[in-house]
Amino acid sequence: MSKQATTSYPKDRINILFLENISDKAVQQFNQQGYVKARKIAGALSEDELIKEIKDVHLIGIRSKTHITARVLANAPKLQAIGCFCIGVNQVDLNAATEAGVVVFNAPYSNTRSVAELVIGASIMLIRRIPDKNKAAHAGLWLKDAKGSYELRGKTLGIIGYGNIGSQVSVLAEALGMKVMFYDTETKLPLGNAVSAKSLKDLVTQSDIVTLHVPDTAQTKNLISKNLIKSFKKGSILINYARGEVVDLKALALALKEGLLSGAAIDVYPVEPEKNGDTFETPLQGLPNVILTPHIGGSTEEAQQNIGEDVSIKLFQYLERGITNGSHTVPAIGLPPVENAHRILHIHHNVPGVLSAINTALSKNNINIVGQYLKTNDAIGYVVLDVDKKLSKQAVALLKEVKSTIKVRMLY
Numbered sequence: 001m002s003k004q005a006t007t008s009y010p011k012d013r014i015n016i017l018f019l020e021n022i023s024d025k026a027v028q029q030f031n032q033q034g035y036v037k038a039r040k041i042a043g044a045l046s047e048d049e050l051i052k053e054i055k056d057v058h059l060i061g062i063r064s065k066t067h068i069t070a071r072v073l074a075n076a077p078k079l080q081a082i083g084c085f086c087i088g089v090n091q092v093d094l095n096a097a098t099e100a101g102v103v104v105f106n107a108p109y110s111n112t113r114s115v116a117e118l119v120i121g122a123s124i125m126l127i128r129r130i131p132d133k134n135k136a137a138h139a140g141l142w143l144k145d146a147k148g149s150y151e152l153r154g155k156t157l158g159i160i161g162y163g164n165i166g167s168q169v170s171v172l173a174e175a176l177g178m179k180v181m182f183y184d185t186e187t188k189l190p191l192g193n194a195v196s197a198k199s200l201k202d203l204v205t206q207s208d209i210v211t212l213h214v215p216d217t218a219q220t221k222n223l224i225s226k227n228l229i230k231s232f233k234k235g236s237i238l239i240n241y242a243r244g245e246v247v248d249l250k251a252l253a254l255a256l257k258e259g260l261l262s263g264a265a266i267d268v269y270p271v272e273p274e275k276n277g278d279t280f281e282t283p284l285q286g287l288p289n290v291i292l293t294p295h296i297g298g299s300t301e302e303a304q305q306n307i308g309e310d311v312s313i314k315l316f317q318y319l320e321r322g323i324t325n326g327s328h329t330v331p332a333i334g335l336p337p338v339e340n341a342h343r344i345l346h347i348h349h350n351v352p353g354v355l356s357a358i359n360t361a362l363s364k365n366n367i368n369i370v371g372q373y374l375k376t377n378d379a380i381g382y383v384v385l386d387v388d389k390k391l392s393k394q395a396v397a398l399l400k401e402v403k404s405t406i407k408v409r410m411l412y
Contacts, residue, residue: 011035014319015056015078020044020063022085023308033316043275051075059315061085062092064295065274070096080409081318083311087111087298088243089328090216098329098379101347101406105314105326109164110306111298115241116168119211120176122265122291126237127152127209129263131289148262153177158207160200160223161242162188166213170194181207185219201231209237216243226251229260237263241297244268253283256290263289267297322384322411331375331382341370342392343411346383349404350376358383361398367391380406 011034018027018040030038044065045053054060054076061083062068068082073096082092084106097104125131128149136143157173159166159182170180170191180194183203190196197203200223204210210232214220224238224247232238238261240247249270255261266284272295273280284290298307317323322345323334330347337343348354355374362369371386387395392410399408 012037014058015039016059016061017041017053017057018061019066020085022061022063023304025305026061026083026085026308026312029309029312029316047072054079059083059319061311061315064088064091066091068092068097073097073100073102076100076102081105081315083315085304085307085311088215092328094328095379098377099406101330101380103318103324103330104328105311105318106328107307107310110310111300111303112164112168114300114303115165115213115297116172118267118297119169119239119241119265120172122239122241123152123157123173123209123211123237125291126239126263126265126289127155129289131263131291155179155208156181156206158182158197158203158210159194159213160184160203160210161213161215162194163213165241166211167191169211169213200228204228204232204236207233207236209239211239212242212246214242214246216245221245222248224248224252226254229255232261234260235262237261237265239265241265241267244270244272249283253287256284256287263291265291265293267293268295320411324382330380331377333373333375333382333384335371335373335384337412338371338386340389341386342389342395344385344387344392344396344399345407345409345411346385346399346402346405347407348381348383348402349406350379350381351404354381354402354404355383357402358385358399361402362387362395365391365394365398367395367398 014035014037016030016035016038018038021042027038027040047069050072054072056078057076058078058080063086068091070093079102081103082097084092086106087108089104089106092104094104133143154177156179159170159180162182162184166182170182173180174192181197181203182194183197183200226248229251238252252264256264269282284292314326321337322343324330325332325334346358368388369385373384375382396408396410
């Protein structure tokens with residue numbers, strides 16, 4: 001494929017909408033690639049506001065506050081892809097996006113270092129009781145005291161969720177001389193000298209610091225419950241930089257007040273304000289040796305730039321080459337461009353006979369298929385077709401008539 005090749009739909013007519021202060025790096029990358037209609041809105045939008053904005057949008061970039069619901073998708077006839085410039089995709093109705101043939105990408109690895117470093121930083125601050133000493137110093141009180149302050153070296157860090165972030169925390173903790181235990185529902189290969197715990201209870205009873213790195217699912221809701229907190233090692237510390245629903249905050253507050261736990265660092269909450277400056281409440285406010293932060297685990301300049309680049313590249317590859325590696329909806333396909341052919345993307349419901357219908361329609365009209373690839377998931381199928389240039393427009397028209405078709409797009 002020559003360098004001057006482009007998408008069949010002119011780049012200057014593709015509308016791109018970025019919300020929630022997505023890194024300027026993402027906008028710059030699209031502009032540099034010739035996509036001049038990239039618009040940026042500072043905050044999140046409500047469902048009704050988003051429906052007004054999205055009707056002519058081909059690509060949308062969001063973070064965690066904007067929710068792409070089935071109703072939003074129903075009012076976005078031109079939407080091709082959603083870029084979640086963050087780790088999760090909980091804010092998108094993936095079933096509705098799948099049914100609409102809309103590709104959904106995210107950046108699951110780009111802010112792992114930022115979160116991991118903050119976990120280690122919070123561990124040091126809490127085990128030294130720095131929040132209490134800091135508060136006293138600001139109030140003009142001199143509290144030079146070693147009581148209740150410890151080193152991390154030799155202590156046990158319990159990691160719940162040994163994925164991208166949890167495993168990186170593990171490496172950093174061992175570098176500081178900590179012992180590391182981890183618990184994961186899947187079998188994971190330990191890094192360094194980390195050891196796998198047999199159960200959650202086994203982990204929390206032995207850990208001086210417990211840190212959470214799990215997704216938001218029905219199984220993880222209130223994972224750290226009132227009953228489990230009773231099993232924590234006395235004087236231990238809890239850190240949650242994962243998801244807000246994972247910890248029972250009222251039970252945690254009670255454990256801190258009663259002295260079962262000696263400290264906590266919380267960055268995520270069951271209910272979070274929509275925008276900066278909004279009021280915010282949690283049962284943990286005012287408690288000693290507690291660090292509360294406003295969901296900033298991945299909020300570093302480096303992480304936001306990495307996320308901007310990662311998601312932008314995935315969107316480029318889909319727009320210009322039909323590559324869906326990393327998609328949460330459309331099956332993953334990654335094919336190199338083919339010389340002297342036009343590429344057509346066909347997304348359809350995963351029912352028997354669609355590929356046969358595609359081939360029959362093209363063969364009856366003497367349209368030569370240079371290359372073809374199909375991949376399916378439970379709900380939909382994704383076919384990439386490279387066809388004779390002279391007959392590509394006719395091929396697109398025929399493919400749109402194939403039963404169970406969701407979307408057809410001529411790529412180049």
